Amino acid sequence: MKSLGLKFAIAGAAAAFALGMGIAQAADKTKVGFVYVGPIGDHGWSYQHHQGLLALKKEFGDKIETTHVEKVSEGPDAERVIRQLAQQGHKIIFTTSFGYMNPTIKVAKRFPNVYFEHATGFKRAKNVATYNGRFYQGRYVAGIIAGKMTKTNTIGYIASFPIPEVVMGINATYLGAKSVNPNIKMKIIWVSTWFDPGKETDAAKALADQGADVLFQHTDSPAPMKLAEQRGIWAVGQASDMKAFGPNAQLTALIDDWNPYYIRRVREAMNGTWKSTDVWGGLKEGMLKMAAWNKKIPADVVKLAEAARDGIISGKLHPFTGPLKKQDGTLFLKAGEKISDKALSAMNFYVEGVEGSLPK
Amino acid sequence: MDLVANILIGVIIAATPLVFAAIGELVVEKSGVLNLGVEGMMIIGAIAAFATTIETGSILGGIVAAIICGALMALLFAFLTQTLLANQVATGLALTLFGLGLAALIGQGYSGKSAPPFPKLHIPGLSDLPVVGPLLFGHDFLVYLSFALGIGVAWFLNRTRAGLIVRAIGENHDAAHAIGYPVVLIRYATIMFGGACAAVGGAYLSIVQTPLWVENMTAGRGWIALALVVFATWLPGRLYLGAYLFGGITIVQLHSQALGLKVEPQLLAMLPYLATIVVLVIISADRTRARLNAPASLGQTFFASH
Numbered sequence: 001m002k003s004l005g006l007k008f009a010i011a012g013a014a015a016a017f018a019l020g021m022g023i024a025q026a027a028d029k030t031k032v033g034f035v036y037v038g039p040i041g042d043h044g045w046s047y048q049h050h051q052g053l054l055a056l057k058k059e060f061g062d063k064i065e066t067t068h069v070e071k072v073s074e075g076p077d078a079e080r081v082i083r084q085l086a087q088q089g090h091k092i093i094f095t096t097s098f099g100y101m102n103p104t105i106k107v108a109k110r111f112p113n114v115y116f117e118h119a120t121g122f123k124r125a126k127n128v129a130t131y132n133g134r135f136y137q138g139r140y141v142a143g144i145i146a147g148k149m150t151k152t153n154t155i156g157y158i159a160s161f162p163i164p165e166v167v168m169g170i171n172a173t174y175l176g177a178k179s180v181n182p183n184i185k186m187k188i189i190w191v192s193t194w195f196d197p198g199k200e201t202d203a204a205k206a207l208a209d210q211g212a213d214v215l216f217q218h219t220d221s222p223a224p225m226k227l228a229e230q231r232g233i234w235a236v237g238q239a240s241d242m243k244a245f246g247p248n249a250q251l252t253a254l255i256d257d258w259n260p261y262y263i264r265r266v267r268e269a270m271n272g273t274w275k276s277t278d279v280w281g282g283l284k285e286g287m288l289k290m291a292a293w294n295k296k297i298p299a300d301v302v303k304l305a306e307a308a309r310d311g312i313i314s315g316k317l318h319p320f321t322g323p324l325k326k327q328d329g330t331l332f333l334k335a336g337e338k339i340s341d342k343a344l345s346a347m348n349f350y351v352e353g354v355e356g357s358l359p360k
Numbered sequence: 361m362d363l364v365a366n367i368l369i370g371v372i373i374a375a376t377p378l379v380f381a382a383i384g385e386l387v388v389e390k391s392g393v394l395n396l397g398v399e400g401m402m403i404i405g406a407i408a409a410f411a412t413t414i415e416t417g418s419i420l421g422g423i424v425a426a427i428i429c430g431a432l433m434a435l436l437f438a439f440l441t442q443t444l445l446a447n448q449v450a451t452g453l454a455l456t457l458f459g460l461g462l463a464a465l466i467g468q469g470y471s472g473k474s475a476p477p478f479p480k481l482h483i484p485g486l487s488d489l490p491v492v493g494p495l496l497f498g499h500d501f502l503v504y505l506s507f508a509l510g511i512g513v514a515w516f517l518n519r520t521r522a523g524l525i526v527r528a529i530g531e532n533h534d535a536a537h538a539i540g541y542p543v544v545l546i547r548y549a550t551i552m553f554g555g556a557c558a559a560v561g562g563a564y565l566s567i568v569q570t571p572l573w574v575e576n577m578t579a580g581r582g583w584i585a586l587a588l589v590v591f592a593t594w595l596p597g598r599l600y601l602g603a604y605l606f607g608g609i610t611i612v613q614l615h616s617q618a619l620g621l622k623v624e625p626q627l628l629a630m631l632p633y634l635a636t637i638v639v640l641v642i643i644s645a646d647r648t649r650a651r652l653n654a655p656a657s658l659g660q661t662f663f664a665s666h
Contacts, residue, residue, distance in 0.1 A: 041464060041575030043471055071576060156618070189617045190625030196579040199610070201570045202374055206614040209366040222472075226572045230477075244472030245572060356620050 030092070030270050032056060033085035034068040035078065037097035037220075038195045044220035044239040045194070045256070046070060049096045049119075052258035059263050063270070074099025079106060086111040092269040094262070095119065097194075098163055104128060115274050117265060120165055122345055124276055131261060134282025135165075136172035136344075137312045138254035138290055139216070140319035141283075141305050142236040143176025145251050145293075146214040147184050148301040149234055150177075156212030157188045158203045158224055162359045164347045166218045171351045172319045173216055178353060180304060187212055188356055197223035208233060214251070225249060234294075241291045252305075253291035261287060280341065284313045320344060325352040365491045367615050372503055373569055375607030377402070377561040379506045381585035382592070382599050383513055384557025389589055390517060391550040392530035392657035396452025397437055398558045399582025400459020405430045405559025406566035407463040410573040413475045422475075423502075423563055430559020431552040433459060438551040442544045445661050456582065464575045471573055478568045502564055507600075509557070514596040526550060530655030533662040543662055558582065591640055594653040602639070606632045 034053050038046035053066050067090065072081050078100045085093050086107055092115040095104045101121035108116045108128045116128040124130055146155050155177060159166050170188060177184040187210060189203045200219050204227040207215060215235040217224045225242040228235035228249035235246055237253025261279065268274040281287030290309060293302050311317030322333030327350040333339055350358050381398050388395050408429035413422035437455050440446040478500045481487065487497040517523040529536045529543050537543045565581070566573055584606065592599035613628035 039464060039575035041467065041471055043574060187618045187620070189614050190629075191614070192625055192629035193579075195576070197570050197572065197574050197577045198374070198377075198565055198579060198581070199614075202370060202611055203614045205366075205370055206611070206618050209363060209370075210615070210618045212618075221574050221577070223570050223572060223574070226474075226570060245474075356617075357622055359625050 029063060029065040030060075030266070031088070031090040032064050032066045032266055032269075033088075033090035033093040034066065035072050035081055035085070035093070035095045035097075035100060036068060036070040037072060037074060037099070039070050040068075042195055042220045043222050043242065043245070046096070046220065048240050048256040049094070049258055052094075052262040055259035056262055056266055060266065060270075064266065072100075075103075079103035082107045082116075083110075086114045091115065092117065092266060092274070098165060115265075115269050124278060126276055129265070129274075129276045129278065131277075131279040131281070132165075133256050133287045134280055135254055135256075135288060136168045136319055137282045138288050139169045139236075140172040140176035141290060141309050141312070142216070142252055142254065143173040143178075144180050144308055145297060145301055145305050146173070146216070146234070146236065147177030147179070147181035148304065149251060149297065150181070150184070150214050152211045152213045153181065153183045153185055154210075154212045154214075155184065155186045156204070156207030156210075156215045157186055158200060158207070158215065158217040158219055159188055159190045160194050160219050161192065162190065162348075164345055167350070167358065168320075168344055168347045169216075169218055170354065171347065174351060174354050175319055175324075176308070186354055188354075190359055191219060193219065195220045197221040200224050201227050204228065222246075237291060243291065248294075248296075250291070251294045251297060255289040255291055257287055257289055280345075282312070283309060284315070326350070327352055327354055327358075362491075363615075365494055367611055368495055369498075370611040370615075371604065371608045372499065373607075374611055375603045376503055376506050377564045377569065377581055378585050378588060378603040378606060379510065379600060380502075380561030380564060381558040381582060382588040382603060383506075383510055383596065384554035384561075385585055386589050386592070386594060386596060386599060387513060387517070387526070387557075388550050388554035389658055390530045390594060390655055391526045391547050392533055392655050392660065392662070393441065393547050393551055394448050394452065394659040395434070395437055395455070395551060395554060396449060396586065397433070397455025397459065397582075398554075398585050399578055399580070400456035401430045401433045401555045401558035402459075402562035402565070402578045402582045402585075403463040403576070404433050404459045405562030406577060407467045407470070407562075407573060408559065409563030410473075410475060410566040410571075411466065411470055413567055414470060414473050417476060419476065419478060419567060422567055423560060426559040426563035427556040430555040430557070430562075432555075433559070434552045434555020435548070437555070438548045441661070442547050442551070445663055448659050448661070460576060467573050467575060471575075473573070475567050475571045478571065500568055502560070502568060510596050510600055517596070527655070530657055533657045533660070537662070537664055543664070547662075558585070561585070587636060591636055594655070602636065605635055605639070609635055 036046040040050045069081050072078050094117045096119045098120045104116050104118045105123050118130050120132045121130050174186050191199050191203050200223040204224040208231050213233045215224050215228050217238045222242045222245035225235045225246040229246040234251050235249045237250050239256050241253050243250050318338040320339035322337040323335040324333040325331050405426035409422035409426035412425035440451045441448050480500050483497050487493045533543045588602045591602040609632040
């Protein structure tokens with residue numbers, strides 16, 4: 001049976017190699033774990049979180065030891081991975097996708113001495129903190145640009161799943177565009193995935209075929225940007241600067257910058273001052289940045305966009321300010337009223353003017 | 361009418377990678393070998409074609425590179441399962457994991473780069489006809505190749521002596537061995553053919569459909585190709601039906617959403633899979649007919665003891 005053992009060893013080695021898990025050694029270093037939903041090379045969401053991990057390494061050097069597991073699907077797999085990281089002695093674990101919420105809470109109960117940080121969720125515990133970016137702010141600003149740049153008055157939007165995070169992004173984009181272009185229309189395609197370059201391309205094609213000339217995406221690959229470049233239309237990058245994929249097409253991009261937050265939280269974990277918090281940072285806090293404006297955007301449009309950006313930073317402008325109605329016509333914000341964070345983070349309806357029905 | 365043409369063109373583009381990967385796997389399975397590494401071979405094809413096209417500027421060179429690399433990946437599988445007699449299921453799974461990791465490693469420097477546009481057929485007059493023109497005479501050569509491949513495979517398996525031998529080996533490798541056919545050698549050949557086809561499917565994704573390189577970009581298409589082979593009950597014609605049905609529903613549901621038709625996207629996302637299952641149930645209702653085409657030695661290890 002010697003040869004059989006060898007075969008298993010080869011298969012096992014190949015599998016272990018492909019999983020790409022770093023294996024921990026030293027004990028006195030603070031171990032930091034990351035769980036990503038996509039591959040690091042997605043050039044979007046997971047890529048930006050990994051930039052945070054690299055920033056940690058740079059900041060703390062050999063005082064910390066990092067582990068990351070990529071391409072972890074949301075669900076039972078995630079629970080296994082998170083538990084494994086906790087068992088291996090990681091002091092602080094960042095779980096970076098909405099669907100890791102329940103697995104994170106579940107594992108956290110069994111490891112009270114491990115700090116958990118869950119991105120984009122709303123469930124917290126004594127050892128589970130949450131953090132998120134106010135991406136809707138950037139989408140509002142990009143919406144203004146899109147509303148001015150479109151010739152067909154049609155924005156195409158590639159959406160992933162009908163969770164509040166995505167819904168508020170759609171609404172913010174629409175409100176931004178509507179504020180400068182009363183004739184704006186939005187076509188929305190739900191692709192039911194965070195990452196599938198082939199399908200994202202197909203969706204982008206469908207939108208372009210039906211007359212959209214500015215594409216937004218709330219999925220993680222640069223494929224829609226690439227399609228926009230090929231078709232000679234505009235697009236707004238998601239999570240990361242996607243200029244390489246659309247040097248002419250990218251109007252701007254929302255850039256998630258997790259680095260300062262990660263550095264602060266890991267420092268707190270190291271010196272014992274870590275507490276469960278809920279951080280929601282946006283343009284003001286620098287957790288969200290806008291990529292350089294496309295040079296083809298006229299100066300007056302840039303001015304509009306920058307005024308909105310600066311207004312949001314100073315707190316004078318909130319994308320969701322009343323009077324605002326839901327799609328069905330009921331009022332949800334009185335004139336002058338600003339939406340509360342609580343209502344915003346539970347948003348499950350389209351605002352008035354967005355067409356189509358929101359999937360349940 | 362333009363929209364209809366656009367939808368149909370979208371369907372063809374979505375179905376073509378599936379067709380390549382599935383038709384290769386069909387031949388492999390007809391010879392009695394189950395290679396679950398399709399996804400891994402596809403992604404290797406995707407990066408090999410993309411990297412080569414970028415480095416050499418030649419699209420044809422990219423496709424040739426995909427064919428070679430896919431065949432090499434398959435050769436690894438063949439060596440493990442046919443020479444070392446490893447379990448085919450475990451080796452196939454390992455091949456997928458290995459392929460995804462290796463492609464990511466090779467691809468590190470290639471994200472964000474742009475491949476030259478893929479040339480499309482243009483016959484003056486014919487290609488300019490409304491609807492029919494772009495639909496029949498306006499594709500890249502790989503689309504036409506995918507059809508030629510299917511016809512070729514059907515002809516090979518059913519009308520040639522070599523195809524008969526492949527099928528005989530798939531039905532009963534011991535008997536085929538006893539009458540003197542080189543079972544292992546022929547399986548090496550079919551496995552490598554399957555790898556080359558899967559890699560071309562992946563190449564289509566990275567240099568025609570998207571065209572870009574991102575890690576993990578096959579996103580499960582290798583597994584769909586595997587399912588299509590069963591769906592097709594190992595018949596090439598039915599395999600095209602399945603691939604186009606799958607691609608068709610995917611594209612139509614995207615367009616119907618953009619048109620604002622009131623349908624739940626979750627339901628639509630499920631539809632291609634649901635349709636596959638329904639057709640599978642209908643086909644398998646007549647059990648003897650479904651089994652008639654299934655290679656009897658599928659997945660079994662062959663060991664020549666004499």
